[in-house]
Amino acid sequence: MKRKNYFLLFMVVLVYFFIFAPLILIALTSFTTESYISFPPVGFSLKWYENVFSNQTFIDAFQLSFLISTAATVIALLVGIPGAYALSRYNFKGKKLIKDLFFSPNMVPQVVCGFALFTFIxxxxxLSVRVALLVGLAISVVTYAFRIVGASIESLDYAIEEAGMSLGASRLTVFFKIVLPNISSGIVSAFLLAFINAFNNVPLTIFLSGPGVTTLPVAMMSYIEYNYDPTVSALSVLLMIMSFAIMLVTEKLVKVGK
Structure with missing residues (x-):
């Protein structure tokens, strides 16, 4: 039994090593004084972080990614919340097919989705590249709304809704005044997770980007094609900090840990 425990512990440590070792290496190389990415880093400098904020391409790409990812997430929630409620509370013909349809973007490779959306939209x-990018990202993250919000709705006791309707409230009133406040934690979780995935989506945005419309991940890939300095390492560290901060907010506001 002890040997099995030691083996499992070794495997867990090995998995965490392969997950965090590259991130640590990236963080360390972002502080080097050398003009190329090298390990171990030489000296200590913050000039590569200054490079990030002085590079107008990165700033414009970040603003575009932030705005489009936010809009796509909002659209996904506007579709996903009522859809998840209908799938959780009603039984109708074709319910399983609709569920599979909305979960399909996660089953189909993002490269295939990107090419299909490029060809069709x-x-x-x-239509414009911005519209295509917005629609594509909304489709790619709508599954988070269905899954997370749907799980929150299914865990909500239906007797609460019945009590509201028995007191004269319409189903629409019950939805807005009883259901939504009680699933707010699930909505916030779905929003934050969907936003992170939309913001960091690379395969789909490669197909749906165009002249003057470049997301931050695509801008980073274009930069390292011609430059091998640690600017992208510094930008990667800033994105990791942003993602960690978002997950920390989720933990505090939504009580994900519980």
């Missing part, structure tokens, strides 16, 4: 419908 940009080539066939001739």
């Amino acid at each position: 940009i080539v066939r419908l001739r």
Whole structure:
């Protein structure tokens, strides 16, 4: 039994090592004084972080990614919340098919989704790149709204809704005044997780980006094609800090740990 415990402990340590070792290396290389990425780092400097904030391409790409990811997440929630409620509270023909349809973006590779959306929205419908990017990201994260919000609704006792309707409230009133306040933690969780995934989406945004419309992940990939300095390492550290801060907010506000 002890040997099995030691083996499991070794495997856990090994997994965490492969997860965190690259992140630690990136963080360390972002402080080097060398003009190229090297390990171990030489000296200590913050000039690469200054480079990030002085690079207008990164600033514009960050603003675009933030705005489009936020809008896409809001659209996904506007679709996902009522949809998750209908799937949780009603039984109707084709319910399983609809569930599978909304979960399908996670089952299909993002590269395939990106190419399909590019072909349909940009080539066939001739809509703008920004619209295509917005629609594509909304589709890619709508599953978080369905899954997380749906789980919150299913854990909510239906007797509370019945009590509200028995007192004369309409189903719409019950939804807005009883259901939504009680699933607010699930909504916040879905929003934050969907936003992170939309912001960091690379395969889909590569297909749906265009001239003057470049998201931050695509801008980072373009930068390292011609530059091998630690600027991208510094930017990666800032993005890790942002993601960690978002998850910390989720933990505090939503009580995810419980």
